[in-house]
Amino acid sequence: MTQSDDPTEIPAQYDAGSTEHALYQEWEKAGVFRANPAESARTGGKRAPYVLVMPPPNVTAKLHVGHGLNNTVQDVLVRWRRMAGDDALWVPGTDHAGIATQNVVEKQLAAEEGKTRDDLGRAAFVERVRTFADATRGDILEQLRVIGSSADWSRTAYTFSPALSQAVREVFVRLYDDGLIYRGHRVIHWCSRCLTSLSDEEAEFEDEGGSLFTVRYPLADDPRQFIDVATTRPETLPGDVAVAVHPEDERYAAFIGRNLKHPVNGLLVPVIADEYVEREFGTGALKITPAHDANDFEVGKRHQLPMPVIFSADGHLQNDAADGLQRTPAGIVGLDRHAARIEIKKLLKSSGALVEIKQHSHAVRHCYRCATVVEPRLSDQWFVKMAPLAKPALEAFHDGRIRILPERHEAVYAQWMENIRDWNISRQIWWGHRIPVWKCEACGFEKAYREDPSQCEKCGKSKLAQDPDVLDTWFSSWLWPFSTLGWPEATPDLKAFYPTDVLVTAPEILFFWVARMIMAGFYCMGEAPFHTVYLHGTVRDMDHRKMSKSLGNGIDPLVVVEKFGADALRYTLMQGMGLGVDVMLDPADLEKSFAPGRNFATKLWNIGRFLLMQVGTEPVTPFAALDRKSFRSADNWILHRLSDAVAKCDAALGPARPPSEIGTVGVWPHAQRQSGMRLDEYAEAARRFVWNELADWYVEACKARLMEAGPDREIARSILVHTFDQALRLLHPVMPFITEALWRKLPGYTSGTLIATAQWPAREAFALGDNQFGVLQEAIQAIRQQRSDYAIPPAQMLTAHLSGPAALTAFVREERLLFSRLARCEIAEGAAPAGAAAHSVLPSGLQLVLPLLGVVDLEKEVAKIKNELNGLEKQLGALRGRLSNEKFTAKAPPEIVEAERDKEREWAARAELLQAKVKELGA
């Protein structure tokens, strides 16, 4: 089924499936998503640039609901700014994801061919990964299109493309030449499954229940004396080269300088004194294993101790060949870490060296890619010296050039920056940017090069060896905001679109990526890459568990799109996310989870249907041509509500950027540092207007007017079309498809135009004046309530007698058509007859009497009114108490006191009316 453009043929059901794909193609074909650098104000154009760079999903990624959330937020922003007239650009792309992608291909290789990467060899393996990545990296981008992402696909980037690889080489060489990249020999985090080193951020802490072993080290020359040492990792015992105690620890003073006999290998290890040792922890004595603990390494350096590496790369016990000693007993050599722990424990037990085992919970680092326990390991790695890079990144944050939402993450950012540590950027894998450092095999000269060198620049020999390692995948990601725009070339894009505006991502990668992008932005471009960091929540299930493939609690966004449409997915996600708050969805009940979006999309469609059926194909007077003096109360009311809704949406989304003079860097004023980016408030404000105001009241109020031809009908038709048009525009960023589908059916639609590029509603202050429509609403609701109280069938037409202020009764009479339609109640002339009747006394002073002989029980009616009177009098009493309290009138702000006085007058008047009513009813 395809949907016709003929408004008289609007289908009863919105069929997202047949609509969305075609609309998306229209947008792409029309170039809606393409930004033009010539239009940017930075290159002399007229439009303010508004730029987002998409956090690049991994090449192997399949769309999950987290991507859905992240990209919908970005799409809402970019569609909003596009409609608001900005030169809006959303740069998409993918990340080659070094370790992650290599792991996927290695697994595939093992499963399908039973081969390892070594069986293939480096070149063939890399080629294999490249082929795989090239084949899969389009998938996720295709899926992002399905949910409506309006990214500029003509600028799709890839961290491993030739252009971006050039950017990586460029920044490496600059840092190298500036002395900010160096080779370090130290203990790093080693994943013995991925066979590579990891950065501090990639080795994630996790609390684990473990054991604390106390092991006895006897003095070599007097076995009756000993030192007990506590360790959580007995498998590292063979690597011990000393036992350290605190220099001022009296318990061990006599031991310092003497040798202990090692309980596992019998070698002699000295007792050394070092202030690093905490006297209070464990036994106050610490075994030193310099090659397998970062702190022990520092101690080892201070005391010039040997540093034998007793674990092989894949985590098996060994003896260090260079060390020359048999530290690891023959029975232990070749065991993996876990088996070795058990064997050594047995060994200690049988020799009596194991004094105690205690339960002990501590934080253990795990590989962020494969969750294997990370092994600290001594090795040579490349590091970036971070402190100089952090300085401007911290300053920009402190002076307001960069803000982070929600606020609580700002402290986390600052703390990390202030205590920044050098970044290990070398990885011992094959998939990634090769480190561009060459060493001359003849003379040993080493240098980083932008282009592959063919001979040594020092000795002229041509035997050069490139460093075998590759760079951390984040070493390419941190350049993303400018490498995607052409850096290091001075491209028009770079000039027009850098710096970007908002970076939308999850808090997990604040350090991995966001903080480093800011540092790279300053280092390479001299300016922060964006002014706002927006960190959104995580999608979780009903047990608050993060949705993940391994837990099997994920939601496939494509299934949701299939079932309910992309708009329902998007709206549900947006309305469910407070600032930095997680979104809870039930994977077991998609129907319920996505009800908010699905229901609203259907409602919107039906409002459209009604409108088009009523308005039909007859011409409609343009809104601007209407004579406002002829407006009815409902007209003024709905236009006022519309202007309020626009203001609320603007306030929820914006400001789009910090205030700044052209050509200067914007700084967030303190008052605006946390404003805007309230996607849920925007969704809520738009929904409230469309559903609760436009549909529930205005459309209903118009039904009676539309039945009779004449100028009043024309006004209603015109305002219906106008307000719905504006409502569709307000909703387009969050529900792009259905709004586009409806908008083109509106009367007056100009063929070929798109709501995606239509103008965002102007914020127009529309003064309401006396809210007469409010009086009407109150009266209608009072009748409905009486009907409900007395179980009167909705179909039964009632008759009401009016009394109260003449202006109000006259007004309601004037609107009798509308009133009778919405309340199913006619207005009688004259006073109410005597007898049983339902009485309503409204806050406006209007009174309604519904004669209901045989239905209304006088006693019940009196009780209802008395009950209301009681409540009111109670509150009035409290209010009067407050007003007679001198402290209140003296200390409270005058406007508050004044407001309270007004309220008192209002309530008193109403109480009087209720009292009169009680009296009238003879009770």
Place this chain on the structure above:
RNA sequence: GGGCGAAUAGCUCAGUUGGUUAGAGCACCUGCCUUACACGCAGGGUGUCGGGGGUUCGAGUCCCUCUUCGCCCACCA
């Protein structure tokens, strides 16, 4: 160990610089196929705002404290 955040309706959450009748969606109860919509309409709030104390004319909102969760950071083996 340090830091941060949260605790409001059955569930998920709003609640501006303190202003006095605490809101929404979903769920729920009652009545309705009222010629756009039952994915709907009308009516209904079902709450000691985690406990205790304090500041204030006034506290869901500010302070202290306790309890329970969650997150981040961390070189006590």
